[in-house]
Amino acid sequence: MSQPALQVWIEFASTYSHVAAQRVEEVARDAGVALEWRPFLLGPIFQKQGWNDSPFNLYPVKGAYMWRDMERLCAKHGIPLRRPSRFPRNGLLAARVATAAAAEPWLGAFVRGVYLANFAEDEEIAEPECVARVLAASGGEAPEHWLARAASPEIKQRLRDRTDEAIALGVFGAPTFVARGELFWGNDRMEDAMEWCRS
Amino acid sequence: MSQPALQVWIEFASTYSHVAAQRVEEVARDAGVALEWRPFLLGPIFQKQGWNDSPFNLYPVKGAYMWRDMERLCAKHGIPLRRPSRFPRNGLLAARVATAAAAEPWLGAFVRGVYLANFAEDEEIAEPECVARVLAASGGEAPEHWLARAASPEIKQRLRDRTDEAIALGVFGAPTFVARGELFWGNDRMEDAMEWCRS
Numbered sequence: 014m015s016q017p018a019l020q021v022w023i024e025f026a027s028t029y030s031h032v033a034a035q036r037v038e039e040v041a042r043d044a045g046v047a048l049e050w051r052p053f054l055l056g057p058i059f060q061k062q063g064w065n066d067s068p069f070n071l072y073p074v075k076g077a078y079m080w081r082d083m084e085r086l087c088a089k090h091g092i093p094l095r096r097p098s099r100f101p102r103n104g105l106l107a108a109r110v111a112t113a114a115a116a117e118p119w120l121g122a123f124v125r126g127v128y129l130a131n132f133a134e135d136e137e138i139a140e141p142e143c144v145a146r147v148l149a150a151s152g153g154e155a156p157e158h159w160l161a162r163a164a165s166p167e168i169k170q171r172l173r174d175r176t177d178e179a180i181a182l183g184v185f186g187a188p189t190f191v192a193r194g195e196l197f198w199g200n201d202r203m204e205d206a207m208e209w210c211r212s
Numbered sequence: 213m214s215q216p217a218l219q220v221w222i223e224f225a226s227t228y229s230h231v232a233a234q235r236v237e238e239v240a241r242d243a244g245v246a247l248e249w250r251p252f253l254l255g256p257i258f259q260k261q262g263w264n265d266s267p268f269n270l271y272p273v274k275g276a277y278m279w280r281d282m283e284r285l286c287a288k289h290g291i292p293l294r295r296p297s298r299f300p301r302n303g304l305l306a307a308r309v310a311t312a313a314a315a316e317p318w319l320g321a322f323v324r325g326v327y328l329a330n331f332a333e334d335e336e337i338a339e340p341e342c343v344a345r346v347l348a349a350s351g352g353e354a355p356e357h358w359l360a361r362a363a364s365p366e367i368k369q370r371l372r373d374r375t376d377e378a379i380a381l382g383v384f385g386a387p388t389f390v391a392r393g394e395l396f397w398g399n400d401r402m403e404d405a406m407e408w409c410r411s
Contacts (some may be wrong), residue, residue: 062271072261072384074384075383075384077382078384078397081395082396183273183277185271185273188275196277197281198277198281199400201398201400202281203293204283205288
């Protein structure tokens with residue numbers, strides 16, 4: 014029986030997803046695990062919990078810790094980080110593009126590029142110009158094609174369905190790794206998730 | 213310059229503190245790091261955030277994940293776990309005893325014993341009989357002496373001061389490791405905290 018792919022559920026506004034996104038392809042390669050990106054939106058999930066903002070903004074003491082923890086974590090892994098002037102940023106457009114590009118070989122580079130734009134280059138990832146730049150730099154041909162695809166009713170619906178699927182799986186934060194219905198929440202659980210996938 | 217001790221801030225109702233408490237003495241010994249237990253209460257801190265219950269109860273999806281994650285984590289580390297019939301349990305009495313016993317050589321055994329009572333033996337750690345049994349099993353002589361000390365105004369005030377100190381440090385959850393004012397939140401950060409302590 015072939016081993017299942019590890020699903021990587023990410024939200025482009027999520028800080029710890031930045032760390033996970035920069036690391037996960039290399040960790041998966043070393044572990045011999047296949048990956049499937051699952052871009053989704055945390056906003057609707059947070060709203061169900063009564064939150065209309067990031068919990069890191071709603072609970073400033075936890076937020077202050079998170080930024081310090083991110084500094085240490087990114088330094089440890091050699092991942093660029095500059096605290097963005099706006100947090101959280103709206104990742105809807107980037108999530109739609111990543112949904113449309115599910116089968117493209119440059120998807121991983123695009124995902125990493127969006128996180129770098131948000132969390133290392135302080136760019137407005139909600140803006141089409143920014144997403145187009147990342148697309149071009151990732152090897153995605155014809156950015157305008159992907160932006161048009163992202164705006165299609167089909168892709169918009171696919172991302173809504175993805176977010177519903179996340180809720181049905183019990184996903185409540187990002188990143189979340191899923192293998193055979195088993196959830197592993199957070200960058201800290203990446204290695205355990207790989208292990209689970211191989212077992 | 214001698215290296216600072218690593219403070220281990222724990223709340224007896226906290227699930228991940230159970231994992232940390234069972235592991236931390238061995239990890240610290242291997243790392244050559246001295247420990248200082250810091251029992252405190254999360255209740256007043258949660259109340260400041262508008263929570264009158266554990267966030268794992270207030271957010272059941274997160275709670276369901278936590279119990280599954282605890283199962284995996286305890287299995288991985290060989291730590292006993294049985295989901296308690298009551299959660300969270302009131303750790304006030306045990307925290308007062310641990311505060312009173314700060315200088316006792318059996319404090320670590322007592323801390324581990326209280327967590328095992330709560331999270332492996334499903335016992336009522338709020339009850340003096342339970343705490344007395346754990347005291348006796350930990351090598352603490354004269355449990356009645358320690359229960360009386362725990363009930364003294366001096367120790368009650370010392371624990372309140374501790375919780376105020378936790379708030380001043382920016383502690384928002386348990387376990388939290390603190391070295392030279394640097395916070396590391398969660399059992400997952402134990403090794404990073406040891407490293408920080410030695411650096």
